[in-house]
Amino acid sequence: QQQVKQSPQSLIVQKGGIPIINCAYENTAFDYFPWYQQFPGKGPALLIAIRPDVSEKKEGRFTISFNKSAKQFSLHIMDSQPGDSATYFCAARLGAASKLTFGTGTRLQVTL
Amino acid sequence: EPEVTQTPSHQVTQMGQEVILRCVPISNHLYFYWYRQILGQKVEFLVSFYNNEISEKSEIFDDQFSVERPDGSNFTLKIRSTKLEDSAMYFCASSLQGGSSYNSPLHFGNGTRLTVT
Structure with a gap:
Protein backbone atom coordinates (compact mmCIF):
# COMPACT_ATOMS: atom_id res chain seq x y z
CA GLN A 1 0.00 0.00 0.00
CA GLN A 2 3.06 2.22 0.35
CA GLN A 3 4.07 1.65 -3.26
CA VAL A 4 4.03 4.09 -6.11
CA LYS A 5 3.79 2.42 -9.52
CA GLN A 6 5.38 4.23 -12.45
CA SER A 7 5.16 3.66 -16.19
CA PRO A 8 6.57 3.40 -18.75
CA GLN A 9 10.01 2.15 -17.82
CA SER A 10 11.53 3.93 -20.79
CA LEU A 11 10.35 6.39 -23.40
CA ILE A 12 11.79 7.77 -26.60
CA VAL A 13 10.30 10.88 -28.18
CA GLN A 14 11.37 13.25 -30.90
CA LYS A 15 12.34 16.83 -30.14
CA GLY A 16 9.19 18.88 -29.70
CA GLY A 17 7.10 15.90 -28.66
CA ILE A 18 5.16 15.64 -25.39
CA PRO A 19 6.30 12.68 -23.29
CA ILE A 20 3.85 11.61 -20.60
CA ILE A 21 4.92 9.61 -17.56
CA ASN A 22 2.30 8.06 -15.33
CA CYS A 23 2.20 7.12 -11.68
CA ALA A 24 -0.41 5.42 -9.55
CA TYR A 25 -0.73 4.95 -5.83
CA GLU A 26 -2.97 3.09 -3.39
CA ASN A 27 -2.61 4.94 -0.12
CA THR A 28 -5.00 7.90 0.04
CA ALA A 29 -3.04 9.29 2.99
CA PHE A 30 -0.22 10.41 0.67
CA ASP A 31 -0.27 14.20 0.85
CA TYR A 32 2.50 15.45 -1.43
CA PHE A 33 3.63 14.25 -4.84
CA PRO A 34 6.94 15.51 -6.22
CA TRP A 35 8.69 14.63 -9.46
CA TYR A 36 12.45 14.31 -9.51
CA GLN A 37 14.79 14.50 -12.50
CA GLN A 38 18.07 12.59 -12.44
CA PHE A 39 20.93 12.93 -14.90
CA PRO A 40 23.60 10.23 -15.10
CA GLY A 41 26.08 10.48 -12.25
CA LYS A 42 23.96 12.99 -10.36
CA GLY A 43 21.48 12.85 -7.52
CA PRO A 44 17.77 13.33 -8.09
CA ALA A 45 16.71 16.98 -8.28
CA LEU A 46 13.22 18.28 -7.55
CA LEU A 47 11.45 19.25 -10.76
CA ILE A 48 7.88 20.04 -9.79
CA ALA A 49 5.44 18.96 -7.07
CA ILE A 50 1.71 18.92 -6.39
CA ARG A 51 -0.71 18.49 -3.51
CA PRO A 52 -3.78 16.25 -3.87
CA ASP A 53 -6.20 19.18 -3.58
CA VAL A 54 -4.94 20.57 -6.90
CA SER A 55 -5.73 18.98 -10.27
CA GLU A 56 -2.94 20.56 -12.30
CA LYS A 57 0.36 22.32 -11.66
CA LYS A 58 2.42 23.93 -14.38
CA GLU A 59 5.98 25.19 -14.18
CA GLY A 60 7.51 26.22 -17.45
CA ARG A 61 7.34 23.26 -19.85
CA PHE A 62 6.53 20.79 -17.08
CA THR A 63 2.95 20.01 -16.01
CA ILE A 64 1.60 17.61 -13.42
CA SER A 65 -1.94 16.38 -13.87
CA PHE A 66 -3.51 14.87 -10.75
CA ASN A 67 -6.59 12.66 -10.63
CA LYS A 68 -7.46 12.11 -6.99
CA SER A 69 -10.40 9.78 -7.60
CA ALA A 70 -8.31 7.52 -9.83
CA LYS A 71 -5.28 7.83 -7.54
CA GLN A 72 -3.11 8.67 -10.50
CA PHE A 73 -0.84 11.52 -11.47
CA SER A 74 1.27 12.20 -14.51
CA LEU A 75 4.08 14.40 -15.75
CA HIS A 76 3.86 16.04 -19.16
CA ILE A 77 6.86 17.71 -20.76
CA MET A 78 5.85 20.22 -23.41
CA ASP A 79 8.11 20.91 -26.39
CA SER A 80 10.63 18.34 -25.18
CA GLN A 81 14.32 19.00 -25.83
CA PRO A 82 17.36 16.71 -26.00
CA GLY A 83 18.49 18.31 -22.72
CA ASP A 84 15.40 16.78 -21.05
CA SER A 85 16.89 13.32 -21.59
CA ALA A 86 17.14 11.96 -18.05
CA THR A 87 15.48 9.55 -15.65
CA TYR A 88 12.30 10.85 -14.06
CA PHE A 89 10.99 9.60 -10.73
CA CYS A 90 7.60 10.26 -9.23
CA ALA A 91 7.35 10.13 -5.46
CA ALA A 92 4.82 10.42 -2.68
CA ARG A 93 4.95 11.46 0.94
CA LEU A 94 2.89 9.99 3.74
CA GLY A 95 2.27 12.98 5.93
CA ALA A 96 4.44 15.80 7.19
CA ALA A 97 7.94 14.86 8.34
CA SER A 98 7.69 11.53 6.55
CA LYS A 99 9.98 9.93 4.01
CA LEU A 100 9.46 9.97 0.24
CA THR A 101 8.45 6.77 -1.51
CA PHE A 102 9.75 6.75 -5.07
CA GLY A 103 8.45 5.14 -8.21
CA THR A 104 10.69 2.89 -10.27
CA GLY A 105 11.76 5.64 -12.67
CA THR A 106 11.31 6.35 -16.38
CA ARG A 107 14.31 6.78 -18.62
CA LEU A 108 13.41 9.43 -21.19
CA GLN A 109 15.38 9.97 -24.37
CA VAL A 110 14.57 12.94 -26.57
CA THR A 111 16.01 12.57 -30.05
CA LEU A 112 16.72 15.27 -32.62
CA GLU B 1 23.51 27.66 -4.99
CA PRO B 2 24.36 25.63 -1.88
CA GLU B 3 24.58 21.91 -2.42
CA VAL B 4 24.94 18.63 -0.60
CA THR B 5 28.41 17.15 -1.08
CA GLN B 6 29.30 13.50 -0.71
CA THR B 7 32.64 11.73 -0.49
CA PRO B 8 34.00 9.55 -1.87
CA SER B 9 32.28 9.41 -5.24
CA HIS B 10 33.17 5.74 -5.60
CA GLN B 11 34.19 3.23 -2.93
CA VAL B 12 35.21 -0.35 -3.53
CA THR B 13 35.38 -2.66 -0.54
CA GLN B 14 35.59 -6.35 0.19
CA MET B 15 32.69 -8.25 1.68
CA GLY B 16 32.76 -8.10 5.47
CA GLN B 17 34.65 -4.81 5.64
CA GLU B 18 33.33 -1.66 7.28
CA VAL B 19 32.70 1.42 5.19
CA ILE B 20 31.86 4.99 6.11
CA LEU B 21 30.16 7.21 3.60
CA ARG B 22 30.42 10.92 4.24
CA CYS B 23 28.12 13.80 3.51
CA VAL B 24 28.13 17.52 4.12
CA PRO B 25 24.52 18.71 4.08
CA ILE B 26 23.48 22.25 3.21
CA SER B 27 24.60 24.37 6.12
CA ASN B 28 21.27 25.68 7.45
CA HIS B 29 19.36 22.43 6.94
CA LEU B 30 18.14 20.54 9.97
CA TYR B 31 16.94 17.22 8.57
CA PHE B 32 19.24 14.69 7.04
CA TYR B 33 18.57 11.52 5.08
CA TRP B 34 20.20 8.57 3.41
CA TYR B 35 18.63 6.93 0.39
CA ARG B 36 20.07 4.26 -1.83
CA GLN B 37 19.59 3.22 -5.43
CA ILE B 38 20.56 -0.23 -6.62
CA LEU B 39 21.66 0.00 -10.23
CA GLY B 40 18.69 0.59 -12.52
CA GLN B 41 16.16 0.41 -9.70
CA LYS B 42 14.17 2.92 -7.71
CA VAL B 43 15.47 5.21 -5.02
CA GLU B 44 14.82 3.68 -1.59
CA PHE B 45 14.64 5.41 1.77
CA LEU B 46 17.07 4.23 4.43
CA VAL B 47 16.94 6.65 7.35
CA SER B 48 16.11 10.17 8.45
CA PHE B 49 17.92 12.06 11.18
CA TYR B 50 16.97 15.13 13.16
CA ASN B 51 18.20 16.69 16.36
CA ASN B 52 20.95 14.09 16.69
CA GLU B 53 18.71 11.10 16.56
CA ILE B 54 17.06 8.83 14.04
CA SER B 55 13.51 9.97 13.34
CA GLU B 56 12.53 7.23 10.89
CA LYS B 57 14.19 4.18 9.35
CA SER B 58 13.25 1.56 6.82
CA GLU B 59 13.43 -2.21 7.11
CA ILE B 60 16.62 -2.06 5.03
CA PHE B 61 18.33 -0.09 7.81
CA ASP B 62 19.20 -3.02 10.06
CA ASP B 63 21.82 -3.36 12.79
CA GLN B 64 24.60 -3.31 10.20
CA PHE B 65 23.85 0.34 9.47
CA SER B 66 24.38 3.37 11.65
CA VAL B 67 24.37 7.12 11.16
CA GLU B 68 26.15 9.87 12.97
CA ARG B 69 26.56 13.61 12.90
CA PRO B 70 30.02 13.77 14.45
CA ASP B 71 30.33 17.55 14.20
CA GLY B 72 28.35 20.54 12.99
CA SER B 73 28.85 19.85 9.31
CA ASN B 74 29.27 16.15 8.53
CA PHE B 75 26.69 13.39 8.39
CA THR B 76 27.93 9.83 7.98
CA LEU B 77 26.52 6.43 7.12
CA LYS B 78 28.44 3.42 8.41
CA ILE B 79 27.97 -0.12 7.21
CA ARG B 80 29.68 -2.43 9.69
CA SER B 81 30.10 -5.60 7.69
CA THR B 82 29.33 -5.09 4.02
CA LYS B 83 27.50 -7.69 1.95
CA LEU B 84 27.43 -8.08 -1.82
CA GLU B 85 23.84 -6.84 -1.86
CA ASP B 86 24.91 -3.54 -0.28
CA SER B 87 26.39 -2.56 -3.64
CA ALA B 88 24.40 0.51 -4.68
CA MET B 89 24.52 4.25 -5.10
CA TYR B 90 24.02 5.90 -1.72
CA PHE B 91 22.52 9.37 -1.71
CA CYS B 92 22.61 11.80 1.16
CA ALA B 93 19.88 14.43 1.27
CA SER B 94 18.97 17.32 3.50
CA SER B 95 16.04 19.64 4.01
CA LEU B 96 15.30 22.69 6.05
CA GLN B 97 12.15 21.19 7.51
CA GLY B 98 11.12 17.57 7.86
CA VAL B 116 31.23 -4.67 -2.59
CA THR B 117 33.38 -7.47 -4.03
Missing part, protein backbone atom coordinates in the same frame (compact mmCIF):
# COMPACT_ATOMS: atom_id res chain seq x y z
CA GLY B 99 9.33 15.42 5.32
CA SER B 100 9.97 17.33 2.10
CA SER B 101 7.49 19.94 0.96
CA TYR B 102 7.12 22.84 -1.43
CA ASN B 103 8.92 25.17 0.92
CA SER B 104 11.46 22.64 2.08
CA PRO B 105 12.27 20.17 -0.69
CA LEU B 106 14.85 17.43 -0.35
CA HIS B 107 18.23 18.34 -1.80
CA PHE B 108 20.24 15.32 -2.85
CA GLY B 109 23.98 14.96 -3.21
CA ASN B 110 25.54 13.29 -6.25
CA GLY B 111 25.93 10.03 -4.42
CA THR B 112 28.63 7.54 -3.47
CA ARG B 113 28.79 4.42 -5.61
CA LEU B 114 29.58 1.54 -3.27
CA THR B 115 30.88 -1.65 -4.85
Whole structure:
Protein backbone atom coordinates (compact mmCIF):
# COMPACT_ATOMS: atom_id res chain seq x y z
CA GLN A 1 0.00 0.00 0.00
CA GLN A 2 3.06 2.22 0.35
CA GLN A 3 4.07 1.65 -3.26
CA VAL A 4 4.03 4.09 -6.11
CA LYS A 5 3.79 2.42 -9.52
CA GLN A 6 5.38 4.23 -12.45
CA SER A 7 5.16 3.66 -16.19
CA PRO A 8 6.57 3.40 -18.75
CA GLN A 9 10.01 2.15 -17.82
CA SER A 10 11.53 3.93 -20.79
CA LEU A 11 10.35 6.39 -23.40
CA ILE A 12 11.79 7.77 -26.60
CA VAL A 13 10.30 10.88 -28.18
CA GLN A 14 11.37 13.25 -30.90
CA LYS A 15 12.34 16.83 -30.14
CA GLY A 16 9.19 18.88 -29.70
CA GLY A 17 7.10 15.90 -28.66
CA ILE A 18 5.16 15.64 -25.39
CA PRO A 19 6.30 12.68 -23.29
CA ILE A 20 3.85 11.61 -20.60
CA ILE A 21 4.92 9.61 -17.56
CA ASN A 22 2.30 8.06 -15.33
CA CYS A 23 2.20 7.12 -11.68
CA ALA A 24 -0.41 5.42 -9.55
CA TYR A 25 -0.73 4.95 -5.83
CA GLU A 26 -2.97 3.09 -3.39
CA ASN A 27 -2.61 4.94 -0.12
CA THR A 28 -5.00 7.90 0.04
CA ALA A 29 -3.04 9.29 2.99
CA PHE A 30 -0.22 10.41 0.67
CA ASP A 31 -0.27 14.20 0.85
CA TYR A 32 2.50 15.45 -1.43
CA PHE A 33 3.63 14.25 -4.84
CA PRO A 34 6.94 15.51 -6.22
CA TRP A 35 8.69 14.63 -9.46
CA TYR A 36 12.45 14.31 -9.51
CA GLN A 37 14.79 14.50 -12.50
CA GLN A 38 18.07 12.59 -12.44
CA PHE A 39 20.93 12.93 -14.90
CA PRO A 40 23.60 10.23 -15.10
CA GLY A 41 26.08 10.48 -12.25
CA LYS A 42 23.96 12.99 -10.36
CA GLY A 43 21.48 12.85 -7.52
CA PRO A 44 17.77 13.33 -8.09
CA ALA A 45 16.71 16.98 -8.28
CA LEU A 46 13.22 18.28 -7.55
CA LEU A 47 11.45 19.25 -10.76
CA ILE A 48 7.88 20.04 -9.79
CA ALA A 49 5.44 18.96 -7.07
CA ILE A 50 1.71 18.92 -6.39
CA ARG A 51 -0.71 18.49 -3.51
CA PRO A 52 -3.78 16.25 -3.87
CA ASP A 53 -6.20 19.18 -3.58
CA VAL A 54 -4.94 20.57 -6.90
CA SER A 55 -5.73 18.98 -10.27
CA GLU A 56 -2.94 20.56 -12.30
CA LYS A 57 0.36 22.32 -11.66
CA LYS A 58 2.42 23.93 -14.38
CA GLU A 59 5.98 25.19 -14.18
CA GLY A 60 7.51 26.22 -17.45
CA ARG A 61 7.34 23.26 -19.85
CA PHE A 62 6.53 20.79 -17.08
CA THR A 63 2.95 20.01 -16.01
CA ILE A 64 1.60 17.61 -13.42
CA SER A 65 -1.94 16.38 -13.87
CA PHE A 66 -3.51 14.87 -10.75
CA ASN A 67 -6.59 12.66 -10.63
CA LYS A 68 -7.46 12.11 -6.99
CA SER A 69 -10.40 9.78 -7.60
CA ALA A 70 -8.31 7.52 -9.83
CA LYS A 71 -5.28 7.83 -7.54
CA GLN A 72 -3.11 8.67 -10.50
CA PHE A 73 -0.84 11.52 -11.47
CA SER A 74 1.27 12.20 -14.51
CA LEU A 75 4.08 14.40 -15.75
CA HIS A 76 3.86 16.04 -19.16
CA ILE A 77 6.86 17.71 -20.76
CA MET A 78 5.85 20.22 -23.41
CA ASP A 79 8.11 20.91 -26.39
CA SER A 80 10.63 18.34 -25.18
CA GLN A 81 14.32 19.00 -25.83
CA PRO A 82 17.36 16.71 -26.00
CA GLY A 83 18.49 18.31 -22.72
CA ASP A 84 15.40 16.78 -21.05
CA SER A 85 16.89 13.32 -21.59
CA ALA A 86 17.14 11.96 -18.05
CA THR A 87 15.48 9.55 -15.65
CA TYR A 88 12.30 10.85 -14.06
CA PHE A 89 10.99 9.60 -10.73
CA CYS A 90 7.60 10.26 -9.23
CA ALA A 91 7.35 10.13 -5.46
CA ALA A 92 4.82 10.42 -2.68
CA ARG A 93 4.95 11.46 0.94
CA LEU A 94 2.89 9.99 3.74
CA GLY A 95 2.27 12.98 5.93
CA ALA A 96 4.44 15.80 7.19
CA ALA A 97 7.94 14.86 8.34
CA SER A 98 7.69 11.53 6.55
CA LYS A 99 9.98 9.93 4.01
CA LEU A 100 9.46 9.97 0.24
CA THR A 101 8.45 6.77 -1.51
CA PHE A 102 9.75 6.75 -5.07
CA GLY A 103 8.45 5.14 -8.21
CA THR A 104 10.69 2.89 -10.27
CA GLY A 105 11.76 5.64 -12.67
CA THR A 106 11.31 6.35 -16.38
CA ARG A 107 14.31 6.78 -18.62
CA LEU A 108 13.41 9.43 -21.19
CA GLN A 109 15.38 9.97 -24.37
CA VAL A 110 14.57 12.94 -26.57
CA THR A 111 16.01 12.57 -30.05
CA LEU A 112 16.72 15.27 -32.62
CA GLU B 1 23.51 27.66 -4.99
CA PRO B 2 24.36 25.63 -1.88
CA GLU B 3 24.58 21.91 -2.42
CA VAL B 4 24.94 18.63 -0.60
CA THR B 5 28.41 17.15 -1.08
CA GLN B 6 29.30 13.50 -0.71
CA THR B 7 32.64 11.73 -0.49
CA PRO B 8 34.00 9.55 -1.87
CA SER B 9 32.28 9.41 -5.24
CA HIS B 10 33.17 5.74 -5.60
CA GLN B 11 34.19 3.23 -2.93
CA VAL B 12 35.21 -0.35 -3.53
CA THR B 13 35.38 -2.66 -0.54
CA GLN B 14 35.59 -6.35 0.19
CA MET B 15 32.69 -8.25 1.68
CA GLY B 16 32.76 -8.10 5.47
CA GLN B 17 34.65 -4.81 5.64
CA GLU B 18 33.33 -1.66 7.28
CA VAL B 19 32.70 1.42 5.19
CA ILE B 20 31.86 4.99 6.11
CA LEU B 21 30.16 7.21 3.60
CA ARG B 22 30.42 10.92 4.24
CA CYS B 23 28.12 13.80 3.51
CA VAL B 24 28.13 17.52 4.12
CA PRO B 25 24.52 18.71 4.08
CA ILE B 26 23.48 22.25 3.21
CA SER B 27 24.60 24.37 6.12
CA ASN B 28 21.27 25.68 7.45
CA HIS B 29 19.36 22.43 6.94
CA LEU B 30 18.14 20.54 9.97
CA TYR B 31 16.94 17.22 8.57
CA PHE B 32 19.24 14.69 7.04
CA TYR B 33 18.57 11.52 5.08
CA TRP B 34 20.20 8.57 3.41
CA TYR B 35 18.63 6.93 0.39
CA ARG B 36 20.07 4.26 -1.83
CA GLN B 37 19.59 3.22 -5.43
CA ILE B 38 20.56 -0.23 -6.62
CA LEU B 39 21.66 0.00 -10.23
CA GLY B 40 18.69 0.59 -12.52
CA GLN B 41 16.16 0.41 -9.70
CA LYS B 42 14.17 2.92 -7.71
CA VAL B 43 15.47 5.21 -5.02
CA GLU B 44 14.82 3.68 -1.59
CA PHE B 45 14.64 5.41 1.77
CA LEU B 46 17.07 4.23 4.43
CA VAL B 47 16.94 6.65 7.35
CA SER B 48 16.11 10.17 8.45
CA PHE B 49 17.92 12.06 11.18
CA TYR B 50 16.97 15.13 13.16
CA ASN B 51 18.20 16.69 16.36
CA ASN B 52 20.95 14.09 16.69
CA GLU B 53 18.71 11.10 16.56
CA ILE B 54 17.06 8.83 14.04
CA SER B 55 13.51 9.97 13.34
CA GLU B 56 12.53 7.23 10.89
CA LYS B 57 14.19 4.18 9.35
CA SER B 58 13.25 1.56 6.82
CA GLU B 59 13.43 -2.21 7.11
CA ILE B 60 16.62 -2.06 5.03
CA PHE B 61 18.33 -0.09 7.81
CA ASP B 62 19.20 -3.02 10.06
CA ASP B 63 21.82 -3.36 12.79
CA GLN B 64 24.60 -3.31 10.20
CA PHE B 65 23.85 0.34 9.47
CA SER B 66 24.38 3.37 11.65
CA VAL B 67 24.37 7.12 11.16
CA GLU B 68 26.15 9.87 12.97
CA ARG B 69 26.56 13.61 12.90
CA PRO B 70 30.02 13.77 14.45
CA ASP B 71 30.33 17.55 14.20
CA GLY B 72 28.35 20.54 12.99
CA SER B 73 28.85 19.85 9.31
CA ASN B 74 29.27 16.15 8.53
CA PHE B 75 26.69 13.39 8.39
CA THR B 76 27.93 9.83 7.98
CA LEU B 77 26.52 6.43 7.12
CA LYS B 78 28.44 3.42 8.41
CA ILE B 79 27.97 -0.12 7.21
CA ARG B 80 29.68 -2.43 9.69
CA SER B 81 30.10 -5.60 7.69
CA THR B 82 29.33 -5.09 4.02
CA LYS B 83 27.50 -7.69 1.95
CA LEU B 84 27.43 -8.08 -1.82
CA GLU B 85 23.84 -6.84 -1.86
CA ASP B 86 24.91 -3.54 -0.28
CA SER B 87 26.39 -2.56 -3.64
CA ALA B 88 24.40 0.51 -4.68
CA MET B 89 24.52 4.25 -5.10
CA TYR B 90 24.02 5.90 -1.72
CA PHE B 91 22.52 9.37 -1.71
CA CYS B 92 22.61 11.80 1.16
CA ALA B 93 19.88 14.43 1.27
CA SER B 94 18.97 17.32 3.50
CA SER B 95 16.04 19.64 4.01
CA LEU B 96 15.30 22.69 6.05
CA GLN B 97 12.15 21.19 7.51
CA GLY B 98 11.12 17.57 7.86
CA GLY B 99 9.33 15.42 5.32
CA SER B 100 9.97 17.33 2.10
CA SER B 101 7.49 19.94 0.96
CA TYR B 102 7.12 22.84 -1.43
CA ASN B 103 8.92 25.17 0.92
CA SER B 104 11.46 22.64 2.08
CA PRO B 105 12.27 20.17 -0.69
CA LEU B 106 14.85 17.43 -0.35
CA HIS B 107 18.23 18.34 -1.80
CA PHE B 108 20.24 15.32 -2.85
CA GLY B 109 23.98 14.96 -3.21
CA ASN B 110 25.54 13.29 -6.25
CA GLY B 111 25.93 10.03 -4.42
CA THR B 112 28.63 7.54 -3.47
CA ARG B 113 28.79 4.42 -5.61
CA LEU B 114 29.58 1.54 -3.27
CA THR B 115 30.88 -1.65 -4.85
CA VAL B 116 31.23 -4.67 -2.59
CA THR B 117 33.38 -7.47 -4.03
